[in-house]
Amino acid sequence: MDSLPMGVYVPGKTLLHRMSPKKKFVLLILYILIATNFGRTFPIALTLLGLIFVLYIVARIPIRIVANQLVPILPLLAMLGAFLVWQNGIGLAGVTLITLFATILAANLLTLTTTVEALLVSLEEGLKPLGRFGIPTEKISLAIALTLRLIPLILQTSQEVLDARKARGLGFSLLAFGVPLIVRSIRRAEQIGDALVARGALD
Numbered sequence: 001m002d003s004l005p006m007g008v009y010v011p012g013k014t015l016l017h018r019m020s021p022k023k024k025f026v027l028l029i030l031y032i033l034i035a036t037n038f039g040r041t042f043p044i045a046l047t048l049l050g051l052i053f054v055l056y057i058v059a060r061i062p063i064r065i066v067a068n069q070l071v072p073i074l075p076l077l078a079m080l081g082a083f084l085v086w087q088n089g090i091g092l093a094g095v096t097l098i099t100l101f102a103t104i105l106a107a108n109l110l111t112l113t114t115t116v117e118a119l120l121v122s123l124e125e126g127l128k129p130l131g132r133f134g135i136p137t138e139k140i141s142l143a144i145a146l147t148l149r150l151i152p153l154i155l156q157t158s159q160e161v162l163d164a165r166k167a168r169g170l171g172f173s174l175l176a177f178g179v180p181l182i183v184r185s186i187r188r189a190e191q192i193g194d195a196l197v198a199r200g201a202l203d
Helices: 021-038 044-058 063-070 073-088 091-113 115-134 139-166 174-198
Strands: none
Touching: 021 044, 021 091, 021 115, 044 091, 063 073, 073 091, 139 174
């Protein structure tokens, strides 16, 4: 259990586990909007991050799982942080990274406390009225669910690349890290696409 990759459902009976997936999804969107528009100072950004950590405690997600899942994010945030410091200075870069880190954790918390099946059903029900206008609500809900799932998978893939280089005794290189990450991500996307086509989910 402690080695679960990011985004994998962790069974439980907490308040967050019992909450409707629709409500959790709406709250996630609201959280992201608030963080994006108002998380522009250190006090607000840290408050938003602290709120997510409190919710992880409420959901009783084992601390080792949380720690293991933070590792894939760190190299990506470090590279982004270096770029932001170069562009905007350390102050704005720090606030941006904290806010981004908080939103990633928030999205991950949704998948940790909600099964993919429950999320799909909830999204389909919420989008159902749009079907009257010829909008393919089933495909839209599938796309949203896959997006939430693929973000953690990309982070997991980045950790696999780093582990492979570490096992070979190689140091970090942006080019040597980026190329295998892109190749593995494309292959994984192709595998998911083939599986969806085989099941009739895509035309």
